Amino acid sequence: MTEPTPSRVDRRRFLLGAGALGLGVGLGGCRPGSDPARAALGAAAVPATSLPAPSAPVAAADPSRRVLVLVQLLGGNDALNTVVPAAGRYHDARPGLGLDDTLVALAGRTDLGLHPSLAPLADRWAAGQLGVVAGLGLPEQSRSHFTAMDTWWSARPGEPPRTGWLGRWLDATADEPGAADAEMRAIALGGGAPALGAEGEPAVAVGQPAGFALGAGRVDIRPDTTDAYRATALGPTRDPRLAAARAAVPHALDAAELLASLASPPSDDDAEQPGPGGDAARLLDLAAGIVAGDLGTRVISVGVGGFDTHAAQADTHAALLADLATGLEGFLARVAGAGRLDDVLVVTTSEFGRRVAENGSAGTDHGTGGLSLVLGTGLRPRQVVGGYDLDRLVDGDLPLTVDTRSLYATALGWLGGPVDGVIEGPIDDLGLLASA
């Protein structure tokens, strides 16, 4: 690995951190992967008759201002209880966990509904700002968190992980217009930072934004002390490690000050509270601040943990999804308020889905086909890509109907590309985006 020298470490890209900590990601065992059958793409869109017309999709005037927000749900989000099929086999397999009359309807569809915690997203669906991709995954999908996450981040199955798919994109576009002046081109908040891992300078990872300040939000550090601390990092040295450790100080402090200025101030009511909502809500609020701050940011990854619901899933999952919905709505509202709603595309993913049948602990075990919720004003309205092929389970798991790389390619295409040289392998046009 090349040594970072002071001249190469600059404000745009910071050094990769152990950002995947702190969010309770468990590491399960490997079970032999199944060979997925690739079913046909596409879903039947029920013609809308008495629905409000969805908002016309808007293309941002300047693609180089577009920001991709990747929301990573760490642990393996249960797709089937997030966007729920109205199918007998689902209920047969989930006598305890199955959702039915509490589902929130998706306008124009009778085959799928939303988990009740995601009620706010139903309006986004109706307005044509929410898309769904189901049966998502990579070939030889592993059910080990460790292995699945590596390929989820690298999009290079079968290879030892070295870079993340977004890291490669950041490398490929390091010289695009605006990149040189960007104050914060890419950032990973919470877990999942390896998706942004690059060959050159990986993007900054802030695993715990709440504590990411001198004083950790609990103690006021005097300016003289902060200045003295910055001063320890001055001066040249022949030792490359000391040089790198010195360079890391002002960049860390600058990043901390910048991020602190971007989070929503606590309202008077929640002066006692740590801030809006749970992890997803807090991190997405910070992400919104970064977008609103107009820092030249192109990629924000938000990683939220806790989705590995092996036991007593019902309440835990409901709370996680409620937090996610709060976070997504809060993000979109704050970004809209800053006049940048058309500049953002939000893509949620998880390293795998979960098994169709519930287990003996009122939970679900690692499975295969996952789910992505895609939000933005640039979507073709009310698309469901792929699906839940409950009649063709493979070892009790959903077959993969959409290759993750196609989803990633869609996201990169929306950013203005390139895709070539960043994502290899079978790529299908998912038809998620309005042509722009």
Added chain:
Amino acid sequence: MDDRTAIGWLHRRVGFGLAPGELDQLAALGVDATLDRLLDPGAAGVAAEGSPFDGMAFDPQRRCAAIIEAVGRWLDRMTTTQRPLVEWMAWYWHGHLTTSVASVPFAPLVGDQIDLYRAAGLGDLPSLLRSATVDAAMLLYLDGNTSTGDSPNENYGRELLELFALGVGAFDEADVRAAARALTGWTVARRTGEVRFVAARHDATPQRLLGRDVDDVDSVIAAVVEHPACAPFVAGRLARAILGEVDDGLVASFGRRFADADLQIAPLVRAIVEAGLDGAGTTMFGAPVPWAAGAARATGGRPDRRAVLGLLDGAGQVPLRPPSVAGWPGGGAWLAASTVVGRFNLAFATAFAAPVDGAARTAAARGDVAALADVLGRPEGLSGPTADAVRAAPAGAGRFAGLERLAVALASPDLAVI
């Protein structure tokens, strides 16, 4: 290096720093005697230290509190141990033969594993690997517990070959399957944590592993350790953890010496450390946990356990919770923005907790950088910028005297590089 510098170096690389007065005591003994004492404290008359987790009963109900307790106790042990290299080896094996409380949330079981690494970490590799293979926490972490002859689980077999003993390229998938089958039959009783071998769950059919016939844990370990890749792989990983960057020729020589010593770990550590004292290797980025333990040891500052855990989490390293079975990536990862900020906050919390009349705070309050450097295990002195910065920081008054200057010194890049 002169003696004092060498002793400071030793306690940074294979220890957890030095308490006030320790540097003087050990300097009086000399480097050789200090190294002997580190490698064989019993022979040097240092009292045995039991498990830091004593008294923590296995209780499946009381998980989170127990984990916090166990981490706190281990940090305390690192800070106070009179057998630092032995404890450092336990820490090293924890990051190499990994298990995480994120998946095995039973602190006493993981504590037992750490105790194993303390007891066997300087012994012979085959015994250490064998014990680790049938350790309760390991069986749960890498699914040995549910691996049966009817349905073998390959997780442990793969990591044994790939991460623990041989490295990628020395084995193939058939070897993974063979190891997995031969290692079936081991179970952990969920309510008590007791490990049992159940013959009915074991596939006793001879398997072909690395060119040898194996059918149980002993034959698997024998096949693994006798593979020519084992000694250089294990020696190389340990050498890089202690010395930083080392050339392949030196790693190969460590591997040969390790094999010649019948895979006894203590002689390997001695060889590695002596090479370092002679100039082999490079500077390294220090990891947050040993750094934090060293800061507490040098200053006498022991912040609230929960606070330390939260700050270590922000810095990116919590004992008992490595991010993956590959352990902590280390190296440049410790320059992450959150690690830099976390380190400052830990420095401040430690300096705040340090007694105002202790050696660290009083030296800082006086602005006596030379004395402060000595206390912090850097008798060679701090760098010019850090020395200037410490003197420029507010001196503080009353019960805050020396607090900010000490925090700045602890957080400085000088101490982030070992």
